[in-house]
Amino acid sequence: MHVNSANHRNLTWYVPLLGCLGLAIAMPPVSLDLGGMDLVRLENLLYWAFFALSVITSILAGLNKDRAYKPASVATLALGFGLLGVISLRIGRPPLSGAYESICLMAAVLSFLSWRAGRCRISNDLALPAWGFGAAALILSLLTWVPRQVNPDWFVYQFGWSRAFFLCRGMAMAFLLFSALATLAWPRGDIKADHRRELTARSRRMLLLGTALFLVGEVCGFYWCLTWRGDYWLWNRNFMESTMIFILASAALHLPPALAAKTKVLRIAYSVPGLLATGAYLVHQVTEAFLS
Amino acid sequence: MKMLSSLNLTLWALGAIALCLLIGMILAQVPLSSALVASMNKGLVLDWLIDAVSAGAGPVALAVWFAALCASVGLLVLNLGACTYTRLWPRLMHAKRVHTVLLFMVHALMIVILLGHLSQMTMGFKDESMRLLPGQSVELPDGLSLTLDTATFVDDHSLLNLTYRQGRRAQTTTAFHRELNTAGISLWRDGRKLESGEMRILEPLQIEGLRLTLSDFYLDKSNGSVGAIIAVSGNPLTEVFFAAYLAWIVVYVLLAAMGCRAGETGEMTPSEV
Numbered sequence: 001m002h003v004n005s006a007n008h009r010n011l012t013w014y015v016p017l018l019g020c021l022g023l024a025i026a027m028p029p030v031s032l033d034l035g036g037m038d039l040v041r042l043e044n045l046l047y048w049a050f051f052a053l054s055v056i057t058s059i060l061a062g063l064n065k066d067r068a069y070k071p072a073s074v075a076t077l078a079l080g081f082g083l084l085g086v087i088s089l090r091i092g093r094p095p096l097s098g099a100y101e102s103i104c105l106m107a108a109v110l111s112f113l114s115w116r117a118g119r120c121r122i123s124n125d126l127a128l129p130a131w132g133f134g135a136a137a138l139i140l141s142l143l144t145w146v147p148r149q150v151n152p153d154w155f156v157y158q159f160g161w162s163r164a165f166f167l168c169r170g171m172a173m174a175f176l177l178f179s180a181l182a183t184l185a186w187p188r189g190d191i192k193a194d195h196r197r198e199l200t201a202r203s204r205r206m207l208l209l210g211t212a213l214f215l216v217g218e219v220c221g222f223y224w225c226l227t228w229r230g231d232y233w234l235w236n237r238n239f240m241e242s243t244m245i246f247i248l249a250s251a252a253l254h255l256p257p258a259l260a261a262k263t264k265v266l267r268i269a270y271s272v273p274g275l276l277a278t279g280a281y282l283v284h285q286v287t288e289a290f291l292s
Numbered sequence: 293m294k295m296l297s298s299l300n301l302t303l304w305a306l307g308a309i310a311l312c313l314l315i316g317m318i319l320a321q322v323p324l325s326s327a328l329v330a331s332m333n334k335g336l337v338l339d340w341l342i343d344a345v346s347a348g349a350g351p352v353a354l355a356v357w358f359a360a361l362c363a364s365v366g367l368l369v370l371n372l373g374a375c376t377y378t379r380l381w382p383r384l385m386h387a388k389r390v391h392t393v394l395l396f397m398v399h400a401l402m403i404v405i406l407l408g409h410l411s412q413m414t415m416g417f418k419d420e421s422m423r424l425l426p427g428q429s430v431e432l433p434d435g436l437s438l439t440l441d442t443a444t445f446v447d448d449h450s451l452l453n454l455t456y457r458q459g460r461r462a463q464t465t466t467a468f469h470r471e472l473n474t475a476g477i478s479l480w481r482d483g484r485k486l487e488s489g490e491m492r493i494l495e496p497l498q499i500e501g502l503r504l505t506l507s508d509f510y511l512d513k514s515n516g517s518v519g520a521i522i523a524v525s526g527n528p529l530t531e532v533f534f535a536a537y538l539a540w541i542v543v544y545v546l547l548a549a550m551g552c553r554a555g556e557t558g559e560m561t562p563s564e565v
Contacts, residue, residue, distance in 0.1 A: 010553075011549055011552060011553055029465075151460070151461075152460075152461050152462075152464045153464045153465045153466070154460050154461075154463060154464060154465075155463055155464065155465050155468050155470050156460075156494070157465075158465060159494060204551075205551070205552045208547075208548040208551050208552060209548055209549075209552060211544075211548070212541075212544055212545045212548040212549075215541050215544055215545075216541055216545065219537055219538065219541050222534075222537070223534070226496075226505075227494050227495070227496055227505065228493070228494055228505070228507060229420065229505065229507050229523060230418075230420050230496070230503065230505035230507060230523025230524070230525050231333070231412075231418065231420060231523070231525060232412075232534075233409075233412070234333050235316075235320070235329050235330070235332040235333050236320050236329065236330070236333075237317045237320040237321055240313045240316045240317045240320065241313075241317055243309075243313055244310055244313045244314065244317070247306050247309050247310045247313065248310060250306055251302075251303055251306040251307070251310070254299055254302045254303065254306070255299070255303070256298070256299035256300050256303065257299075259303075288457075291457065
């Protein structure tokens with residue numbers, strides 16, 4: 001069996017992603033004259049293409065059709081980040097908050113993680129990319145009934161701290177969800193121990209990186225709140241929910257050996273933070289879209 | 293000591309905190325209690341707690357919830373302290389590898405942060421809801437008084453007195469000119485002006501150890517004049533707390549990156565798969 005673990009541990013894979021994050025935080029207000037080009041139409045086209053190709057790529061990965069999967073995964077990734085780029089150009093800032101913006105961000109990052117998992121696959125098995133692209137398609141499907149509208153350009157969005165908060169949170173959600181998928185993506189049948197071990201280790205890595213990214217977002221949010229409201233902490237649902245996500249991730253990373261020895265417990269522990277965090281995040285974004 | 297530093301106790305403490313937070317989230321959402329939860333933001337939590345104990349049944353119930361949350365966090369601090377002292381410190385003494393140092397630091401800093409949270413809730417001064425019209429003053433601790441000299445709001449008054457959700461939609465970069473909307477304040481002691489300054493939203497002032505933050509403007513409907521909502525807080529440990537928090541995040545990120553690079557499996561045992 002070939003386990004491409006060393007490649008998966010290579011953190012240079014994340015450099016382009018962090019580069020995009022830095023660019024998005026520092027992005028100056030853009031006002032482009034595109035000669036009457038209809039960016040909304042282009043955005044819609046890209047959204048549908050991204051959604052459709054995510055579904056197709058997930059199916060191809062699920063069927064282990066490697067030859068067709070490879071170009072499809074690259075095209076899905078390109079469409080995801082292309083969509084983010086066009087949104088940024090149209091509104092003059094990166095996609096930050098609200099159902100449309102945050103779901104597009106999450107789906108693009110998920111497609112990056114899935115593409116990467118395909119490049120570092122275990123035993124030529126594409127179950128994890130299949131789950132990843134499938135999850136991206138699933139959250140993109142929400143936008144078939146939630147209005148695909150960007151949030152109005154709130155003056156607060158011009159500040160680096162608030163941008164870093166929203167961007168890190170959206171990206172962290174994708175990492176945490178992917179961590180959950182890595183434990184859920186176990187192929188059927190009697191899979192070998194080192195295959196299971198690698199998937200569990202990947203889940204743990206994603207949980208660690210997702211939590212780290214989430215905490216970077218939190219500290220940026222704390223500073224934003226301090227300069228805006230006079231205190232870094234507010235007693236409300238959002239702050240308590242954020243702390244809850246960190247607490248659940250910490251619990252998963254501190255399992256006693258007796259519990260960590262139980263496969264089912266480990267799978268539940270590693271999948272709960274991602275599933276709950278993403279669930280709460282999406283419910284929040286979708287309800288806000290209908291309330292406003 | 294062994295029990296106090298065990299991972300089992302860590303899980304119990306984290307579980308208790310999660311349960312308290314879940315209850316807190318529900319309390320913050322339910323109309324019956326949401327105003328009570330919001331009242332915790334107005335001043336120091338310690339002052340709120342003292343008042344709540346002598347108030348009606350609602351505040352008392354909320355105080356019980358808060359006490360349970362504090363007890364759970366207290367248990368976690370004890371567990372963290374015991375674990376850091378009995379497990380991580382000896383490891384650090386025997387093997388000074390970078391990973392061990394970071395693991396020790398992330399736990400030790402977490403204790404500092406939790407104590408920092410406690411200090412922010414109990415020390416210094418805080419009032420987040422001072423609503424002042426131009427010419428009005430308010431008394432602060434240490435014989436200080438704050439006067440709002442001017443409130444300049446150049447944009448449409450329909451952008452005032454909005455809820456958070458309404459404000460987020462209406463106060464766009466084209467409609468709301470943050471740099472031009474200012475509040476001129478001065479700080480006095482015993483009839484003597486100590487300092488004056490101009491505040492903007494998201495640009496707090498630090499004067500005499502106090503942090504003055506202009507959080508919003510409001511329209512006084514009785515006379516049509518515009519006032520300022522100012523948060524005043526003073527805590528000598530805020531900077532220390534934030535520095536510890538930043539250090540903790542940096543160490544956490546480094547530890548996560550190292551864990552990933554090394555294929556580290558932490559507490560997992562070979563039998564886990």
